[in-house]
Amino acid sequence: MEKPTLNSLLNTTYPIIIAPMFLVSNTKMVIEGMKSGVAACIPALNYRTLEELKEAIYELKAAKVPGGSFGFNLIVNKSNIKYKEQLRILCEEGVDFIITSLGSPEETINEAHKAGIKVFCDVTDLKFAKKVEELGADAIIAVNNEAGGHRGNIAPEVLIKQLNEGTSLPVISAGGVGNKQELEKMLSYGAIGVSIGSPFIASVEAGVSDEYKQACVDYGAKDIVMTERISGTPCTVINTPYVQKIGTKQTWLENLLNKNKSLKKWVKMIRFMIGTSAVTKAATQATYKTVWVAGPSIQHSTEIGTVKSIVEKFVK
Structure with missing residues (x-):
């Protein structure tokens, strides 16, 4: 069919x-x-x-x-x-x-x-x-x-x-x-x-800041990295100086808490809320804490x- x-x-x-x-x-x-x-x-x-x-x-x-x-x-x-x-x-x-x-x-x-x-x-x-x-x-x-x-x-x-x-x-x-x-x-x-x-x-x-929009023009496919620091699930972001500073891997404490079955759901929920808040701030206002989510197709912007x-x- x-x-x-x-x-x-x-x-x-x-x-x-x-x-x-x-x-x-x-x-x-x-x-x-x-x-x-x-x-x-x-x-x-x-x-x-x-x-x-x-x-x-x-x-x-x-x-x-x-x-x-x-x-x-x-x-x-x-x-x-x-x-x-x-x-x-x-x-x-x-x-x-x-x-x-x-x-x-x-x-x-x-x-x-x-x-x-x-x-x-x-x-x-x-x-x-x-x-x-x-x-x-x-x-x-x-x-x-x-x-x-x-x-x-x-x-x-x-x-x-x-x-x-x-x-x-x-x-x-x-x-x-x-x-x-x-x-x-x-x-x-x-x-x-x-x-x-x-x-x-x-x-x-x-609906985001001009800085975020301009970053998608200035950066390219080679600047996209995966981070675990936003939602607990690996996510692609632009590799800004701030992302380089905080790293892209979970901390030892997040790793430990994620291995605990009874706590895992709550840890993920809290991580999601904290990460979401960071992304919101970066996307809507000029801040040095730039966590900008994007994919490699910005290469053509x-x-x-x-x-x-x-x-x-x-x-x-």
Whole structure:
């Protein structure tokens, strides 16, 4: 059976999702993305309150145009204590799609489907892809070893092939797309579309400081390193002098606490909160404590442009 295209799944003009990025994504970016003929997604965690999340949905619904589509990303594991309420709001108010990350998407798939919402699940390997296929996901987002933030361990070509051969689900590739040539490469491997994040950090509409945006222009692929110091899960960041100073490995105390089964969950939650706070400060204000999350595809960011001009680089 032939797999649907991303354009047919989301009624978009181009096979692109602007990836959900903590702090970076906002309604302005999504609206400009929709106007440019692509889908775009915001982490539900970018909104502190459920009321703010609702307001964002109202704004996006009012601004929706043919050829564009909007969705939200849900962290579906226990570290996100707001998850159930966020899911309820998304289903009640209605969105085009939900992307799930870091946990079992079972409840999200069941509830979203009742509301007519499509669910795409982040996966990093075939084992998890098969699980989400059984649960009824509409597509899988293949997070490869070139992605920004929490990335996978498998090269895009290998991962897309494994998922296409091992499941019947459409595969959307995430990671390693900074220009049109790289986008076409992912499609040639068998992806129905791509999820692109880091190139949109250096956009006028992104909700972060000018310093963060400029860093994505000034630094390149060789400056991206993995750190365990943010969320407890390895994450890619720009190797700024501050990151070099604090190091990228967990401290001996964090290591010890993480080995204690009864404490591990709480340690991860506290680490997540501390790390998130550090990233928030660095992303929204000029500070010497610069922890800027990004992926190697910033290599192709040569200026701070509009979302429209960045989309055009991929499709024109």
